[in-house]
Amino acid sequence: MPGWLEIVVRALSAFVMLFIITRILGKKQISQLTFLEFIIGITLGELAGFLSTDVEAHFLHGVIALAVWFVVPLGLEFLMLKSKKLRQLIEGGGRVVIKEGKVLEDNMKKERLSADELLEQLRGKNVFNFADVEFxxxxxxGELSVLLKKDKQPLTPSHLGIKTVNEVEPQTVIMDGKYMDEPLATLGLSRGWLHAELEKIGVTVENVFLGQVDAYQQIYVDLYDDKLKVPAPQAKALLLATLKKSQADLELFASATRSPEAKAMYERTSRELAGVISSLDPMLRG
Incomplete structure (x- = not known):
């Protein structure tokens, strides 16, 4: 076998093996690494490189080395899932560097973290004053986890006593000008429904780069031509307006009728509808 062809075969084999190993070891190998994962990643890359280009070395020996560096970390991961002490020994643990707005210099020295690096990490969390930090x-x-003091945390709807509803993930139903049938089926919709919705806003599927439908069957589209304006979805706003109009009509009927029984019925129904509107208001205004 020619030398260049042997290198091609070795490189392709190393690539396939490294891809399979990385997939099995998990996504942490391509995210923020711990010490162990850092060592494993470097070693596997070096072994794959040597296996690809060192034609004088025995190919099987390289495969055995890769297998060892795959099996041992995989076994350690399973053991660490069951043993907190082993996790602490191999990966260590988090260390508090700020407590109640006070920087703990001794802990920073143990982490070999300078003041500049600490401030840089805080700015990465949108914190510009260390005194605002609770922990x-x-x-x-190597990531810094930050908890702000109560009075420095951003306001949320719960702080204001506003009820909210859980959001449901929108489904991408159009991509690159083509229908996506599986997301449509997930929502219980069809191409015919989607085609009709696109006609309402005056676009064709071929002109849509991305299209999404939310849990309320409102469609959002991004067109290839960015100069074209697409009207914002109005389904929730129209539903809220319809409910409020219905309540107003019930109050009008109650004031206009001469029958005590009908008046009581209209008023009772109006109060019940007001309760429904109150519970749906956060959802329909979102």
Whole structure:
């Protein structure tokens, strides 16, 4: 076999093996790495490189080395899932570097973290004043986890006593000008429904780069031509307006009728509808 062809075969084999190993070891290998994962990643890459280009070395020996560096970390991961002490020994643990707005210099020295690096990490979390921090922990992967003091945390609907509803993931039903049948089926919709919705806003599927439908069957589209304007979905706003109009009509009927029984019925129904509107308002205004 020619030398160049042997290198091609070795490189392709190393690529396939490294891809399979990385897939099995998990996504953490391509995210923020711990010490062990960092060592494993470097070693596997070096072994794959040597296996690809060192034609004088025995190919099987390289495969055995890759297998060892695959089996041992995989076994350690399973053991660490069952043993907290082993996780602590191999990966270490997080260390508090700020507590109640006070920087803990001794812990920073143990982490070999300078003041500039600490401030840089805080800015990465949109924190520009260390005194605003209740706790900051240096994690095992080198990331800084930050908890702001109560009075420095951003307002949320719960702070204001506003009820919210759980959002449901929108489904991408058009991509690159083509229908996506599986997401449509997930929503219980058809191409015919989607085609009719596109006609309402005056676009064709071929002109749509991306199209999504939310849980309320509102469609959002991004067109290839960015100069074209697409009207915003109005389904929720129209439903809220219809409900409020119905309640107003019931109150009008109650004031206009001469029958005590009908008046009581209209007023009762109006109150019940007002309760429904109150519970749906956060959803329909979102």
């Amino acid at each position: 900051a922990v240096m994690e095992t992967n």
